[in-house]
Amino acid sequence: MRTSQKITGVDLIELPTEWPVGPVNVFLVYGEKLTLxxxxxxxxxxxxxxxxxxNERGLTIMDIEQIVLTHHHDDHVGFLDRLVYLNPVPIYAHVNCRPYLTQDEGHFTSGTRFFTxxxxxxxxxxxLSQDLxxxxxxxxxxxNKIYITGEIDEGIAIPGLPDWQVIETKGHAQSHIALYRASDQVLLCGDHLIKHTPAGVFLEAPIHPETERSKPLNQYVHNLKKCLEYPVAIALSGHGEPIEKPHELISETLKKIDKRALRVKGKLEKGRxxxxxxxxxLYPGRYEGALILLASDTIGLLDYLLxxxxxxxxxxDGVIYYFA
Ligand SMILES: [Zn+2]
Structure with missing residues (x-):
């Protein structure tokens, strides 16, 4: 557990995962309500x-009074049902977490159709497209199906956390939010920013079938720029070390995205x-096993250039071709 960084009223708890990104950070926020x-x-x-x-804090999990989710990914909601089974507290999350938390078969069926x-x-x-x-x-x-108690989004206050405001940060996930405390410029940024690795953006099936798909990289860039408008002294990420100069990391990230997009544009200048x-x-000889992730990443760069x-x-003939 990392204890070097002391932020008033916020404890970082580092938990193991078996994923390449490394451990995940969850946070205890001592607001009017003890919030996980x-x-x-x-x-x-x-x-x-x-x-x-x-235990180390003289608490038990029964002391948790409410839960806030930054997004719906497995490493951030993993033992949610185990926890709320023991301690059924209110859960606040973006509405787009809903189909994943309720394991909505309808969403998964229409999602499979969308991706085909x-x-x-x-x-x-x-x-191959159906198989993928x-x-x-x-x-x-x-x-178990988990139901959100209160839907949160930009500008919506979370009960028991009057010092924190919600910032919508879609891109990494369509359900992604960050929490910002203006008094000491702390940003709980979830996976919007990760110090040791690019956060990654992922194409998701629309929550409402037959509506236009999201453009996750465009959203991500928009929301990185939005975070530049907030003075942020420190960002506490969902993975890895606290980020002491988040604006610098954002600028570097934006530059890297530009560079990767220009490489794609260069390829398209040779032909559609x-x-x-x-x-x-782009990935000769190593695309096959990672096609789902590479398709998601590449469509992001294409959306961005478009x-x-x-x-x-x-x-x-039903296929979209790109050219510069
Ligand atoms: Zn994560």
């Missing part, structure tokens, strides 16, 4: 470490390509 921000992975080692952290279509448009051969869509892991590992052709060009007017697209 995020839960760890649903693995025994994380649950034990979590309980131990409470998306992969086809991306130029992935039809026989089926491979997508919808299961959050929750045994589908997303799939582009992935094969929005800037740097590239164009045209559709032919």
């Amino acid at each position: 921000v995020d839960c760890g992975r649903n693995i025994e080692a994380a649950w034990e470490e979590f309980n131990l952290a409470f 279509e998306f992969y086809k448009e991306f130029g992935i051969p039809e026989e 869509a089926n491979l997508k892991d919808w299961n959050q590992g929750l045994k 390509m589908s997303g799939y052709e582009l992935v094969r060009e 929005e800037r007017g740097d590239i164009f697209s045209e559709q032919e």
Whole structure:
């Protein structure tokens, strides 16, 4: 557990995951209500470490009065149902967490349909697009349906946390929010910013089927710039070390995104390509096992270039082709 960083009224609890990103950070916020921000992975080692952290503070998990979620990913909601089974406290989260927390079969079915279509448009051969869509892991590992008590979003106050404001930070996830305390410029940024690795943006199926898909990288860039408008002395991330100069990290991140987008534009200057052709060009010999992630990442860069007017697209036989 990391204890070097002392932020008034906030404790960081580091919990193990078995994922490459490393441990996940959850937070105890001592507001008017003792608030837990995020839960760890649903693995025994994380649950034990979590309980131990409470013991060390002279608390138990029964002292938690409410839970706030930064987003719906497994490493942030993992043992949520185990926790609320024992201590059924209010849960505050973005409305887009809902289908994942309730394990909504309808969303997963329409999501599989969405990704089958998306992969086809991306130029992935039809026989492979269905398989890829089926491979997508919808299961959050929750045994019980979890219902959000209060939906939070930008400008909505969380009961029991009057010092903290919600900032919508979609990009990494469509349910992503951050919490900001103006008095000492602390940002609980979830996975919006991670010091040791790019946070990653992920294409998600629309919550309402048949509506336009999100453009996660464009949202991410927009929300990085939004965070530049807030004075932030320290950002406490969902993973890794606290970020002492978050604005510098944001500027570096924006530059890296630009650089990666320009590389894509360079490829398209040689001729039009589908997303799939582009992935094969960018990651020769190593795209096959990681196609879901690479498609998500590449469509983000293409959306970004399209929005800037740097590239164009045209559709032919159900496949979208891009050119510069
Ligand atoms: Zn995470």
